[in-house]
Amino acid sequence: MAAIPKTMKALVKRKEEPSYTYEEIPVPEPKEGEALLRVDCVGICGSDIALYKWDAIARVIVASIPFVPGHECAGTVIKCGPGVKAVAVGDKVGVENHFFCGQCFQCKYENGAICRNIGLFGNGRLTQNGGCSEYTTVPAQYLYVIKSGLDAEQIALLEPLGVAHNGVERLDVKGQDVLVTGCGPVGILAQSVAKALGAKRVIATDVEDKKLELARQMGADITLNSKTQDVKEFVLKLTDGVGIDRICECSGAAPVVNSMFSMLRKGGQVCMIGVPKQPLHVENVLQDVVFKALTLKSVHGRLVFHTWEEIEKLVAEGKVDVKKVISHRVPMSKFEDAFKALFRGEACKILLDPSK
Ligand SMILES: NC(=O)c1ccc[n+]([C@@H]2O[C@H](COP(=O)([O-])OP(=O)(O)OC[C@H]3O[C@@H](n4cnc5c(N)ncnc54)[C@H](O)[C@@H]3O)[C@@H](O)[C@H]2O)c1
Numbered sequence: 001m002a003a004i005p006k007t008m009k010a011l012v013k014r015k016e017e018p019s020y021t022y023e024e025i026p027v028p029e030p031k032e033g034e035a036l037l038r039v040d041c042v043g044i045c046g047s048d049i050a051l052y053k054w055d056a057i058a059r060v061i062v063a064s065i066p067f068v069p070g071h072e073c074a075g076t077v078i079k080c081g082p083g084v085k086a087v088a089v090g091d092k093v094g095v096e097n098h099f100f101c102g103q104c105f106q107c108k109y110e111n112g113a114i115c116r117n118i119g120l121f122g123n124g125r126l127t128q129n130g131g132c133s134e135y136t137t138v139p140a141q142y143l144y145v146i147k148s149g150l151d152a153e154q155i156a157l158l159e160p161l162g163v164a165h166n167g168v169e170r171l172d173v174k175g176q177d178v179l180v181t182g183c184g185p186v187g188i189l190a191q192s193v194a195k196a197l198g199a200k201r202v203i204a205t206d207v208e209d210k211k212l213e214l215a216r217q218m219g220a221d222i223t224l225n226s227k228t229q230d231v232k233e234f235v236l237k238l239t240d241g242v243g244i245d246r247i248c249e250c251s252g253a254a255p256v257v258n259s260m261f262s263m264l265r266k267g268g269q270v271c272m273i274g275v276p277k278q279p280l281h282v283e284n285v286l287q288d289v290v291f292k293a294l295t296l297k298s299v300h301g302r303l304v305f306h307t308w309e310e311i312e313k314l315v316a317e318g319k320v321d322v323k324k325v326i327s328h329r330v331p332m333s334k335f336e337d338a339f340k341a342l343f344r345g346e347a348c349k350i351l352l353d354p355s356k
């Protein structure tokens, strides 16, 4: 393995304004319990856009500036600090970016994904580190070691795939019709997971035809442009007036959330993955929610590490072709091009190569 340099290139969030800076910073030394990774690939996520723009959501999730952004991180372990047993030099790893405390009620009795004292890798919360750098250190307990032969791009995509899987897995989709609202990377991956987990028919909605085209390639049976088509009317016709069995909400659009309950069948199930930016308002709560005796779930991140095990299998067995969501591969030094493409709405998932 090549010698470890003293300095490296990284993106840094320095100021409370729309920007990242491309800098030369020291390569961190792994402390007790930490592993040093060479970052092989890092994906850009919606939250990285919020952090770049420094919008209202960024101000909620970030604890402190400066930090290195990028949480969809694939790496190779190149050095271990004292006391590291869970990983070894040469391991290919994905980073569980929800840094759980291991002590709170959720960590002890439920799952670290929803830790009350959560640190967020790549978000400046309880760690300054992130994946948009040539190297990074991560406490070994947050690393998922890849057992199959997944490549770096597939590993970087496990983080968003895990979110999609976590949502779909809670919906008992086997043999059911599933409506997935929103065809960004998470929605597209949720559709593919729903098919892999045995959904009868997957109906995908978006407001952009280009995104619906990708949804069809990834396995959606029916696609609807909710700008030009009446989704509720279609769903009710498709189901003989019964309503849809399952809804996986991945648009984060408040009007979609507000109206989705009216399309659900009685006894149906909904999972909210998308993050609405406005307050919600359901018009007919009695008819559309309470009298439906529905099940409402939501997810934050992945189940640690159950989800990682499941999604690695799905990708390794070829059941989810995760690379189909990649729209751009960009050298990290050209990160401004990547964000411009995202702002213009031209991109699905963009992967950065930190070595270039
Ligand atoms: N719960 C979690 O842990 C978690 C993790 C990651 C992302 N998220 C959230 O999940 C959502 C999806 O993530 P993403 O990366 O795919 O985001 P994205 O912004 O790329 O995708 C959202 C998609 O919804 C579409 N959309 C907008 N309005 C719509 C409408 N009225 N009807 C149908 N589609 C509409 C957009 O065109 C876009 O394709 C976001 O809200 C994101 O913040 C949640």
Ligand SMILES: [Zn+2]
Residues within 6 Å of the ligand: 045, 046, 071, 072, 159, 160
């Ligand atoms: Zn992400």
Ligand SMILES: [Zn+2]
Residues within 6 Å of the ligand: 100, 101, 102, 103, 104, 105, 106, 107, 112, 114, 115, 116, 117, 118
């Ligand atoms: Zn905790």
